[in-house]
Amino acid sequence: MKSKKVLSLALTAATAAALLAGCGSSSTDTTATSSAASSAAETSTAAESSAAASTEAAADATSTASDSGEAKTLVIYRAAYNVADPDADEEAKIQDAINEYLAGKGKNYTVEIHDINNSEYGDKANLAFNSGEVDILWTANWWQTIGTDDLYKNKSAYDITDLLPGTDLYNAIPESYWAGCRYDGKDYYIPVYKEGAEGYEIKILDSNADALGVSTDDIVKDVDAADGMLNKLAALEPYMQKAADAGIQYPFVFASTPMFYRFAMDKYDFFASNMLSMIAVDAEKDEVVNPIQTQDYADFCKMMGRWGEAGYIDVDAEVGKTVTADVTQSQDWLFNWWTAVPNDKESEGRDGNQAETFAKLTDNYSTSRSTLGSCFAISAKCDEETAKDCIDFLGLLETDPELGNLYTYGIEGTDYVLTDGKVDRTQEGTGTLYNHSPWESTSVKAVTLEVNEPDNKVEMYDTFNNSAKTYPSTGFRFNADAAGVSDKVTACIDIFNNYGMTLELGGYSEDQVDDAIAEYQQELDGAGYQDILAAAQQQYADWKAEQ
DSSP states (O other), rough: OOOOTTTHHHHHHHHHHHHHHTTTOOOOOTOOOOOOOOOOOOOOHHHHHHHHHHHHHHHHHHHBBBTTTSSSSEEEEEEEOOSOOOOHHHHHHHHHHHHHHHEEEEEHHHEEEEEEEHHHHHHHHHHHHHTTTEEEEEEETSSSSOOOOHHHHHOOOOOOTSSTTTHHHHSSSOOHHHHHHOBBBBEEEEOOOSSOOEEEEEEEEEHHHHHHTOOOHOOOOOHSOOSSSSHHHHTTTHHHHHHHHHOSSEEEOOTTOOHHHTTTTEEEEEOHHHGGGEEEEETTTTTEEEEGGGGHHHHHHHHHHHHHHHSSSSSHHHTOOOGGGGGGGTTTTTEEEEEEETTHHHHHHHHHTOOOEEEEOOOOOOOTTTTSSSSEEEBSSSHHHHHHHHHHHHHHTTOHHHHHHHHHHBTTTTTBOOOOEEEOOOOOTTSSSSOOOOGGGGGGGGSSSBBTTTTTTTHHHHHHHHHEEEEEETTTTOOHHHHHHHHHHHHHHHHHTHHHHHHTOOOOOOOGHHHHHHHHHHHHHTTHHHHHHHHHHHHHHHHHHHO
């Protein structure tokens, strides 16, 4: 394997060239927002030089990555979310500690870890990975440019299907997780074991429920007792009327997010997430359908129209996309939607530490998206022995608490302290130079719990994941490129922003919905929707035949 020690010095110039050639910037969904890439005129910084020098020293101290076969360096790229400007000196110390630990384990490789500012990660990682200068890349299905779909389409990720069985890595992660990660039945990605299912809930702001004189327990009981999405949502209406009468601005806040494809997931697997509510597998019929032409869709949009007219939804603000998730840190709302996680109380920390109660709206499902929210890819440019070493390292990372803590939290006493046996990054000076989260680093089972995390966190995650349901379509992935309909998908997404967004956020009154849906479908068909539907139906039939 060729030496990659000069990468951090040469990367900036290469990035500039790629940007001038038209390399696109990355972006994410509401899970993590990414800004534009840095200027193409950027020059090597002192921090990059320091990191490169330290990498040289660490690699030389352990063993030289050369053609002798004695040892090699595995280059790892990861995004830095919690530190705006990663500290190269501290990273080098952590890298040295990891390599010392690996040497003590008798490993014949070292690692070279590149923490990249989140706003620059997509472009820099894309360039380096595709040029063969990276062995292990952190990625996710919600990234653009280096997302799992992109890497698969470009054949950039190593097919590790035959290398995984029997390894510590494979045995550390449930089979249901691996099944949800596969593309065409092949393993290309190594998931980070965290929450691996998707489901939706209604969250209630306790203080406003109390102010209205209603019991949150009664709200939850009413939702639980109702059967089906529409009835569960209807159970909220008496309480929203009280909120509207009391002058609460958002009886239900959507944060400008259309929700049919989430709220209806008990009946449909919306497998092409970029197409939102426009295409799905009907789980009962086990066939690809057009959800827009179902009674479920019409009834939902009519309900939203009634909510808009009643003042339960601030339609102008929601459709105008001026409502953000930050509104939940205020006291201007009663109900909001929430993506289910093992510990729902995490929501309170995001919402200004306000007490909240949760009512279940859908079951949780292991889908073709839910296990790829954080994962690693091994470069297709690696030789087989290097790929095996990558699997070995990731297996250790996902099972060994000492390595997991180093990779995630850094060095004890500098980057964190232990308080009552838990990782504490709240003390002065800690968590400022190096700070990663388990969700983008390693298995929730392989790290020490943090302060304020429940003692039974691991059990909560296992229960959450093991109780998830599956669809007959779990594992199916629609390949618009292979079908030659990518441009038509893009055109339909644009039409959704004009029609679907407005329909699903109450922008049409109840008596306008049927005509609006007809116009919406006509516009979609003009953009090639029927070709997309036919291609997805054929691909799904072919996929089912291979199962």
